[in-house]
Amino acid sequence: MTHQLDLLASEPPPPHGALRELRAQGLALRHGPGWLPEADRHLAALRDSVPWKQERITLFGRSHPIPRLTCWMGDPGCHYTYSGVRNAIEAWSAPVLAIKALVEAAAGCRFNSLLLNRYRDGNDKLDWHADDEPELDPGQPIASLSLGAARSFRLRPRDPAANPAAPLTLELGHGDLLIMAPPTQRHWLHQVPRRLRVRQERLNLTFRVIRAEAVRHV
Numbered sequence: 001m002t003h004q005l006d007l008l009a010s011e012p013p014p015p016h017g018a019l020r021e022l023r024a025q026g027l028a029l030r031h032g033p034g035w036l037p038e039a040d041r042h043l044a045a046l047r048d049s050v051p052w053k054q055e056r057i058t059l060f061g062r063s064h065p066i067p068r069l070t071c072w073m074g075d076p077g078c079h080y081t082y083s084g085v086r087n088a089i090e091a092w093s094a095p096v097l098a099i100k101a102l103v104e105a106a107a108g109c110r111f112n113s114l115l116l117n118r119y120r121d122g123n124d125k126l127d128w129h130a131d132d133e134p135e136l137d138p139g140q141p142i143a144s145l146s147l148g149a150a151r152s153f154r155l156r157p158r159d160p161a162a163n164p165a166a167p168l169t170l171e172l173g174h175g176d177l178l179i180m181a182p183p184t185q186r187h188w189l190h191q192v193p194r195r196l197r198v199r200q201e202r203l204n205l206t207f208r209v210i211r212a213e214a215v216r217h218v
């Protein structure tokens with residue numbers, strides 16, 4: 001079922017576990033508010049078990065901590081370079097595999113890698129980008145699962161001159177699933193802006209498919 005974006009505000013929320021479609025030019029999303037069962041238990045398990053890292057990026061010759069904690073997980077060989085950071089791969093852990101199985105069933109796709117982000121409070125953020133790195137398979141969806149504090153997730157067309165669709169903001173809450181299907185990453189950018197009033201932390205898991213040709217067993 002396809003909805004008009006401007007009708008969404010007047011629609012009742014979808015039943016638990018259902019995904020609503022959001023479409024615009026070059027954009028194909030499916031959003032399930034509160035989709036994950038037992039979200040509290042998953043949040044506690046991930047918070048305590050994931051080997052969170054404080055990565056740094058170098059801008060104009062100066063090194064800065066990135067404004068969130070991260071962890072890269074995946075099948076052996078699924079390396080991924082993100083904002084110039086070549087992440088060490090962690091092996092899949094049991095708490096993550098439990099969520100991965102549910103997300104794969106909903107997305108209809110097998111994921112071989114995952115970026116976990118931990119926004120410690122509303123000061124942590126993620127700037128405008130698309131998940132369009134060359135090692136990612138552009139024909140596969142990216143599935144994003146959120147736990148903890150609700151945060152705004154903004155999307156806008158990459159080239160507003162070519163794409164007149166209006167920017168949109170989703171509030172991604174505890175247990176929400178957001179599937180970003182092709183060609184979303186090609187035509188749209190997304191961000192998680194700072195929200196200084198948010199004191200609680202939020203975890204986000206983006207499941208991805210690294211192209212077979214890019215898997216390197218070194």
Ligand SMILES: O=C(O)CCC(=O)C(=O)O
Binds near residue numbers: 172
């Ligand atoms: O935290 C989010 O909701 C988005 C994360 C994201 O866009 C990414 O990891 O590439």
Ligand SMILES: [Fe+2]
Binds near residue numbers: 130206
């Ligand atoms: Fe992203």
